[in-house]
Amino acid sequence: MSQAWHKIRRGLNTRFGFFLFAVILFCIKSYMAYQTKFSLGVKGSMQELILAISPIATALLLFGIGLYFRGKWAYCWMILVDAILSSWLFANILYYREFSDFITFNLIKGSGATSDNLGKSLMGIMRGTDFLVFVDVIFLILLLAIRFIKIDTTPFKIRYAVATTILSVGVFGVNLGMAYSNRSGLLTRTFDNNYIVKYLGLQTYTAYDAIKTYQNSEQKSKASNNQLKPVQKFLKDNHISSNIQYKGVAKGKNVFVIHLESLQQFVIDKKWDGQEITPNLNKLYHENDTLSFDNFFNQVGQGKTSDAEMMLENSLFGLAEGSAMVMDGTTNTFQSMPAILDQNGYSTASFHGDVPSFWNRDNAYKSFGYQYFFSKEYYDIKPGYVSGYGMKDKLFLKDTVKYVEQLPQPFYAKLITVSNHYPYLISKKDASIKEWDTGDPTVDPYVQTAHYLDQSIGELMNYLKKSGLEKNSMLVLYGDHYGISNNHKAAIAKILNLKQIDNYNLAMFQKVPFMIHMPGLKGGINHTYGGEIDVMPTLMNLMGINDPGAIQFGQDLLSKDRNQIVSFRDGDFVSPKYTKYGNDLYFTKTGQQITDKTETEKKEVDKIQDYVNKELSLSDSVINGDLLRFSKQSWFKTVDKSDYNYKKSAALKELSEAQNKKPTSLLKENKGKSTEDLYKTDAPELKGESSSSSSSDDSGSSSSSSSSSK
Template structure:
């Protein structure tokens, strides 16, 4: 094996003046400082409440990782040495623009989804064409910090650009910076324990310890995070098969999940009745049974409570797929994948325990009426694969009145009623509203609440107006079902898909003046009501979320447990376990620390089950 003379190599570098070339490239050092500062500012902002401010107390976390940010910045800027002459500073400007776009996109996306832009989402850009208003609503004044450098860069370049006229390409400079950055990063992130694991495996293990994107982002910085994300993207594109250890974890999960409790009064409570779900866009729990400036926000939903099971410890669990994740959770009882949207990545996955499948086992007719276009977020193939027999999308609804992202809730429910009237009974149907989607902008004629001007113009007031409008349309819809004689034999399940005003505008709520205390925090809660005209009012305080809806409704509808025993959720009406797992790995409920640590692993396990299409292979 040929020995490398390290001393000789350094002498050659010195003789070739490679180090001098790097040292004398003044703009390289200017841009390096800019890149490091942007990385530190960005990672400090995303740690702040609502990712909307710069808190000095959080700066230390970012500064502690400054060496890592510097090395990744050097790697990125090293490509400028491949160009010659003025091309070098032009490459650096382009790289600065690229980094700025990445950072701004990341901070916007983080405010909305507690995650960052990734390669899986780039595959889905066609799905964001109607989200312009929502994106603009995520802007905060502090974001201007990321473009300040462009205001003085023209002066800097003018001062130094003459020095670049005769600059030559320096592949050695490029290779030297890239190599040394990589070596120091390896030292920084790896323990160089070559005895039992490869370097790459050590990196993965160290990063996998950090479950949440925010933790990885602070650790790596924006450049390093997206390099890792690229590696993760291509790695995830490969067919995934469960390992022997994974199979063991699956068995342990289902063994632990099985409670074997005696049936109670809720078993088959609604047997043979129609089952109709109403998924309400951005409906939070804090508005239920509340008034604003003397006006009831959700009078029709409040009225339903008189004949409902009301679950008051029910939490959102969506991830990168947002509303589409709720469709997944509610109908398939699995947690979403951790990277990208499940419907987009795995639209054809099979779930034998899905709600439409278990209802079909009882000879129910199944259908869904969706306000979006059929291929938006891959709704049509995903919902078809779940087992829905009839699917109606915006194309079939022939939208006449559009508010915000799509068909108005008023027109939607009018057309949905006509569809339901034609359905064979008993049926299982799903309806989905859309008007109360962020940024909650309603035409003035549909702002039915008489709010003071200062409240009516801010996000909280707009949210109240949007939810009140949707509540009115829900009330009209249920009244019409009653007039048609359908309501008597129907169970209505009403719930929010995810939180709304607190999800996107918590920072603005915190800064509001003259706000009422109950506006401050919704605590990630969404309401769940199971309504029937003849049902006495009751409140269920067991902790749960959308992943638990399949076994809970299956139990109420008289489905044999064997048809949903592979669901990841549990029956909230017959369980001794009291917990819910949020998408950020937080576990709420009455649990021990040991249980919390074990329950957190369920999100990773579900990710593996979906990626391997486990249920299809096990049928």
């Protein structure tokens, strides 16, 4: 035993021995992190083996560069590489924990657009065990510092260093071959980053992402009109007629698009601690003049909220990596709903109580054709008014009406709430329902912020009724994406009263609310399967706007001819018959897993998968190639971004001039008398102010839902 120990120590005291030791520690650490920190869906001994060897090639290559150096510089290089790779692994662990995905270069490039309050989010995500990824780095430094391992100054033969580099290439070849034998088309037919990390490792995924990012940049510079033809053919082949019964029923109406941040469908009609979580939304959901959709899914990728906005207003998917609004929102040509409505006589505005640069909105909205963007600078924000990612919803919506009433009618107004945003921060004075008791500190406050969001919607609805705006408006309410990520399975199971969570449950958990409310609308709960990509064509039909030949990947949710295929950003899908999620296949109606497909089932599933792959790849080609610059439509005039100025002084002057030119605003109709005093809120920040005092009769269901829990 003693002799073996001495041999090991002698080996460690050689440069090559230290190199092997560092590689082994790094690979063991990586494998353990892959198994415990990510949900990669590893199944079977073959995938376990592939996962174990996936870090080896990168470690041999990058650590092996140190073998070309002399003396202490070789050791410094290896430790530096280990520290950098460990930091990258650490960053991905934190990001993955909340977003179930890996960091991309597009995401890094756009990180400045989403960095507000990121520090608070990270502190909520971190766990003590995450720092174990640095243990091998610290261990190696300590061994050198106490001279347990001595620096080998003997020259290392170059041919051995070259042989190590060649070996790393060979190991990668073996890794790639094994990966492709288990999943063909890994790098050419996948929309899911989890697969690449599972089969090739995090470092290879990063290199792959860098190459793909560069290729996408090149794709735009080399794009031509011919690349639009396969897109047009696909849309023509899959074209369906919109629902004639609903065509134009909202013509000339104002349109409110109310963004329900991170709200998921499961909270609708759900109670906790004897209270309805969303009493106001529940009431709206069941009203006769509300079209409610109970099989409506979020389809976002890494862009989260920005992806939802991209789909809602363009019927284009977000990108597989990063945010399309951040990466392409400034430079691309779009045929967006705000621009189309502007050209059809609508005023268009978006409202958001945070900085205008968040998700690059200040630039992307100009490309979308928004006339006005009322961001943080337009609001009188006092201490205590902000929580998390912007102005508290009750305060934000109340202060928004002073601008809404100035918009010439008809108008299109998008109101973006933020209080139900991760990390679900809420003060005691704003909380009027008890936390969940799942034991997951990330999940438990979600019910409180969701309840607060619902109360703010109740207050807004009361104002719309009192001001008269409701009778002349169509309200569109949607949840933009999940609030509780798939990495909180135990908490999800407890909330849903399930013994365990499988991929079918997680797929159904991606449902978000979608409601269209308008007095006189023939409503009801619609069971069609759809998603955010379908919103634009649905609304355009309701408003009676004709857009023949438009590049839109969605279908009218009210059409009886819909294919009802819901494509997820990673290539999974939901259809009325089949659900594919996390590489597992199920019958949608029953949730029964399909392990052995019949020949008929295989053909049906393959046909759906082919449609999903084409839809996603063609949508990507439109954005990556900026192909809409080649699309010329008689009914649409290309947006000139220089026409828009979102600076407060300039925009308010323009709004004033617009009211005089077209005196149809609510303020003009009321002969200059504001309706702000009709807005009643129980926001504690405003208590004592006359404008906020309200009785239970004034605040209706919002106030009753609040007081019942106090």
